[in-house]
Amino acid sequence: MSDDIILPIQTTDSRAGGEAGRADPFYVNLVISDPEVILAASEYPDGRARTDFLLTALKIGVLSLRAARGVVDGDMVRQEGERLMEQLGERLNGWRKVFEERVAGSLSHYFDPKQGMFVERVERLVHSDGELANVMKAQVQSAEQSLTRVFEQFIGDNSQLLKVLDPSGENQLVQTMQRTLDGVIQSQNAAILQQFSLDNKGGALTRFLGELEAKHGNLNTALSKNMADVVAEFSLDRPDSALSRLVQRVETAQRSLTSELSLDNESSALCRLQKMLEDNHREQVAMANRLSESLNVAISQLQTRRDEASKSTRHGLEFEASVGEQLRSICQAAGDVVRDCGTSTGLIPNKKVGDFVVTIGPEKAAANAKIVVEAKESGSYDLMATLEEADVARRNRGAGVCVFVHSEKTAQPGIPAFSRYGHDIVVRWHADDPGTDVWLKAAMMVATAMSVRAAAHDTQDAASFQVVDNAIARMRKQVEGFETIRKSAQTSSNAAATILERAKIMETTMLDQLTALCDEVVKLKARQDQAG
Incomplete structure (x- = not known):
């Protein structure tokens, strides 16, 4: 095996x-x-x-x-040495952690701000009913009792001082003081009455009357004489009396005032004032007439210019400038950048569609995304033509969203006040009506939100979309050139058939490719929108 x-x-x-x-x-x-x-x-x-x-x-x-x-295996020795050092380090680290935990536990046991014994001990000492407060209260109560006993001994109800000062008892001191004060007061009253008595020839009142009589004589005689002189001064029977002179001055002032306030006297102040007011009124009326004539002329000229502008293409340029001014004020507050590009061509050759390009600021989620704005004051655009030109504006300016602004004066009834159609936003705006500014602001806010969603697409897909859009634009331009080829081919008798056949083949091929590219772009964008 x-x-x-x-x-x-x-x-x-x-x-x-x-x-x-x-x-x-x-x-x-x-x-x-x-x-x-x-x-x-x-x-x-x-x-x-x-x-x-x-x-x-x-x-x-x-x-x-x-x-x-x-x-001897050196690797084994080294490995065992490293393992020994690692174990030693682990044990030292463990001991250090245990030591730190014990020290931290001991410190927290004594100095923890919530449950520490030291804090608890200090709290017991300094609390309102703590040990220190009890000791202080005991000392203060002892001192109060001592002071109470001292005051009771010297100035209490049974003290010797109150016995001496008691007015109801047999107090010789109080009785003596009372008799002395009564005698002094009686003697002072008698002396004051003696000074104001006329029986006392050396009193103060008698001396005062003597001095008055020595300086002014008999008071009754002097008062009678002076009263007669005063009555004579207030009598109208005497022409030189004070009252007569006062009446004459009042009558003279009244005649002078009446003369100055009379319209019969041509040199009076009232007549001069009336003439001044009449002259000033005539000047004011003349100035008002001249100002009215100037205003009528200016209004007539302004109305003439407006009528001429409404009949010419200049009116559309003025509306475009008004849209640009309002757009800059909105984007400046939002931190975006506005560029005027209505006079320059875009990505599509010889195309100037797209009046303004708004680049979203770097602080937003869709930084550097582009929004194209097309301003149109023309009654020849219905909703379908508007959406077609909005699509051209987006492709021509390389923008993801188009805001198409119609003038309230010339917009057809089918143009909505505010509506979104896919990547396009259609809005109606009046340059002289501030109430319509909210629609333009809402359109820019919705366009920015749509740009934020479009910015979530992959950068490679976005670049691919731009390449495909550029290719479609160039192919459309080539297709438009076939009409020129066809016209040139018809003028040539020899090569007409060949050129026409070739042009037909090229046109068919290009149209097929263009249709396929458009279908693929629509599918890709639809998938990206669903993913977003």
Whole structure:
């Protein structure tokens, strides 16, 4: 009984660039015929288990032979040394963790801010009803009791001081003070009454009256004389009295005021004021007439320019400029960039469709995505023509979304105020109506959201779509050139049949390829939309 076993055996040579002590395996076909080895190996199932057993047995045999020859296995020593160091490091790390846990537990047992014994002890000391507060309360209560006893002894109800000051008892001190005060008050009252009595010739009142009579004479006589003079000054019978002079001055002032406020006097202030107001009114009326004439002329000119602009192509350019101004104000607040491109051609040769290109700012999810805006003030565009030109605008400007802005003045009834059709958004806007600005803002917000979803597509697919779109645009241009070839072929009598046949073959082939490409692009975009 024999088995052929393929065993990977490691060599002792180290290869350059490998790890230290590692060797590349080599393979040896061993035919085992020893009955004992076969018996021992048959105890393991065929496969990885039996191979590992045979490798282990081979390694033990090799080590035994080397040990018998006195050869020390350096790799084994190094491995055992590394294993010993690893075990030592693991035990040291374990001891360090245990030590750190014990130290942390001890510190937290004493200094934990919530459950530590130190914090609990400090809390018991400084709490409102703690040990320190109880000691302070006991000391304060002892001091209060001592002070109460002292005050009760010296100034209490039974103290000697209150007995001395008691007015109801037989207190000689209070009685003496009361008699003394009564005597002083009586003597002072008598002295004051004596000074204001006319019987006392040396009193203060008698001296005061004497001084008045010495300086002003008899008071009654002087008062009578002075009163007569005062009454004469207020009498109208005397022309030189104060009242007569006052009346004359009042009458003179009244005549002067009446003269100044009379319209009969041409030199009066009221007449001069009336003339000034009339002159100013005439000047104001003349200025108002001149201003009215100027406004009428300006309004007429403005209306004429508006009528001319509405009849010419210039009106569409003014609407496009208004859309651009409003678009820049919206995008500037949103951090996007607006570029005017209505006068430049795009990806499609000789095509200028697409008036503005909005590049989404770098701070948004759809950074650097493009939105084309087409402004149109023309009544010749229905909804189908609008969507066709929107598709051309997206392909011509390399944008993922198109916002087609119709003028409220010229839009057909079938044009919606705001609606989305696939990758195109149709909106109606009036340049002179701020209430329609919300539709344009909503269109830009929806276009940005659609660009965010389109940005989730794979960049390689997006590049493929751009290549396919460019190829379709070029092929459409070539198809349009067949009409020129056909016309040129019809003018030639000799090569007409050949050229026409060739042109027909090329046209058919190109149209088939164009149709196939368009179908594939539609399928790819539909799958990307479903995945998004």
